[in-house]
Amino acid sequence: MPDDTRHVNGATARDLLSVATLLEDPQLAGLYAYLYREEPVTVREVMNALDFSRETTQTLLSRLEEMGTVETLTDDEPQKYRAASIELSLSADQGDRTYTVTPALIDAVGRRTADGDIDTYIDRHGLAGLATALIYAVDREQSRVTHRLMARNLDIAPLEAEIILQALRPVVHDHFEIEVTDSGDVFESESNAP
Incomplete structure (x- = not known):
């Protein structure tokens, strides 16, 4: 029988680490907050609103996706992103x-x-x-x-x-x-x- 507790605790630990990372990195926090307020947004919209380069925007979006706090809504270009609700x-x-x-x-x-x-x-x-x-x-x-x-x-x-x-x-x-x-x-x- 699989250990569901370990999976739930692993997801909880990942959520805690994601939130801790957001709270320690103002640039990530700012991008997350912008996505949360303005969803859905494209890379170009992020670049214009936050005055980030394309490289910085894509790097930060990738980090947020890996953390599970942002998701890509479309596979088509331009891709649109949305922030997950956190509480x-x-x-x-x-x-x-x-x-x-x-x-x-x-x-x-x-x-x-x-x-x-x-x-x-x-x-x-x-x-x-x-x-x-x-x-x-x-x-x-x-x-x-x-x-x-x-x-x-x-x-x-x-x-x-x-x-x-x-x-x-x-x-x-x-x-x-x-x-x-x-x-x-x-x-x-x-x-x-x-």
Whole structure:
């Protein structure tokens, strides 16, 4: 009888390694996030949008395909690519807190090289801190929290909270539909959700 547990654990390990690679490489993360937001896209569209050379684009797409985070949709030229949906929950600090890695978090990491405020925040607070800040950024756009409340809850300076909330605002608007009704109630939903 085959050992299905080993296959499932092998797939889980591969998924974890793929997500870890995305979170460690801002260029891969940025490409993944672009594909997730704009799917389906061609190599030429990636080159134009991200200002990558053809060689860089094809190399990165191949790496993402090998990782199982991107798939080719057509065999015809020009080939079109789509990002797989990622949602992976991880526990940190001896299981006291759970963080969910989503395309929005991967996108925020991908913007690290272009946005010094995100880069600085990750250097100071790590990826878990960025994940927490992203939750506050969504709540801020829904008028549920202020930068001062975030600062108090996370024991950081109010200016630091305001800076990261502003830096994450484009990520929130690229991945979440934030709506305010006439009554002032706020609703959100993650875009591109399966």
